Amino acid sequence: MSNIKLALLGSEGTGKSAVLVRFLTKRFIGEYASNTNSLYHKRFSVDGRQLNLEVFDPCSQQSTESQCVLEEPMNWADGFIVVYNIIDRTSFLNANNILQHIKEVRTDGCKGEVPVCLVGNKQDLCHARQVSEEEGRTLAQEHRCLFQEVSAAEDHQEISVLFTDLIRSAAERLRRRTDMRRYSGSKSMAKLINNVFGKRRKSV
Numbered sequence: 001m002s003n004i005k006l007a008l009l010g011s012e013g014t015g016k017s018a019v020l021v022r023f024l025t026k027r028f029i030g031e032y033a034s035n036t037n038s039l040y041h042k043r044f045s046v047d048g049r050q051l052n053l054e055v056f057d058p059c060s061q062q063s064t065e066s067q068c069v070l071e072e073p074m075n076w077a078d079g080f081i082v083v084y085n086i087i088d089r090t091s092f093l094n095a096n097n098i099l100q101h102i103k104e105v106r107t108d109g110c111k112g113e114v115p116v117c118l119v120g121n122k123q124d125l126c127h128a129r130q131v132s133e134e135e136g137r138t139l140a141q142e143h144r145c146l147f148q149e150v151s152a153a154e155d156h157q158e159i160s161v162l163f164t165d166l167i168r169s170a171a172e173r174l175r176r177r178t179d180m181r182r183y184s185g186s187k188s189m190a191k192l193i194n195n196v197f198g199k200r201r202k203s204v
């Protein structure tokens with residue numbers, strides 16, 4: 001069974017925990033403990049395949065150096081959900097920095113880009129919106145990632161779909177990497193056999 005590791009990133013108070021709890025429990029609680037890092041486990045089925053899902057929800061308040069919070073899951077995760085708050089432009093600018101950082105740290109060349117979903121949360125507060133949906137979509141296109149506006153307070157369906165899409169992309173990427181390793185492993189084995197037996201045949 002494959003293991004898929006996701007990390008939620010974004011400014012403090014954007015609703016990372018609310019989005020995750022919505023996905024895991026279908027509920028919106030309102031207030032979430034925000035003084036610890038949390039790692040959630042869930043068995044999840046995508047396209048009939050069972051997966052072990054781990055989701056890291058970092059604590060934004062733990063460190064004054066946001067860089068530490070960012071570095072921790074950066075090399076660990078198979079996929080990222082970057083959350084901003086549509087009524088807080090600063091959180092959108094920060095989401096851009098995070099996407100940039102992911103690109104710098106996680107461009108794996110031929111293994112393909114790590115899947116990312118940009119999420120504009122608190123859509124229920126759109127009367128106070130500071131970031132248009134178009135801006136969110138454009139930023140996502142620039143970074144070649146998925147995009148969805150949601151309301152953790154009101155929706156379950158859209159959050160469920162975005163997690164499923166991201167998990168599917170992460171699982172496909174891991175499968176491609178495993179296939180590539182197998183292929184390059186069998187190629188070097190063929191080379192070895194050829195070196196040993198090919199040379200012998202010549203000397204006979």
Ligand SMILES: Nc1nc2c(ncn2[C@@H]2O[C@H](COP(=O)(O)OP(=O)(O)OP(=O)(O)O)[C@@H](O)[C@H]2O)c(=O)[nH]1
Pocket residue numbers: 010011012013014015016017018019029030031032033034058059060061121122123124125150151152153154
């Ligand atoms: N109106 C509205 N409020 C939301 C929504 N999602 C989260 N909130 C509220 O926003 C506040 C912050 O939510 P959290 O889920 O704790 O945000 P967080 O990003 O995990 O916060 P930190 O862990 O401190 O970084 C809470 O008061 C939530 O109730 C939403 O979709 N709509």
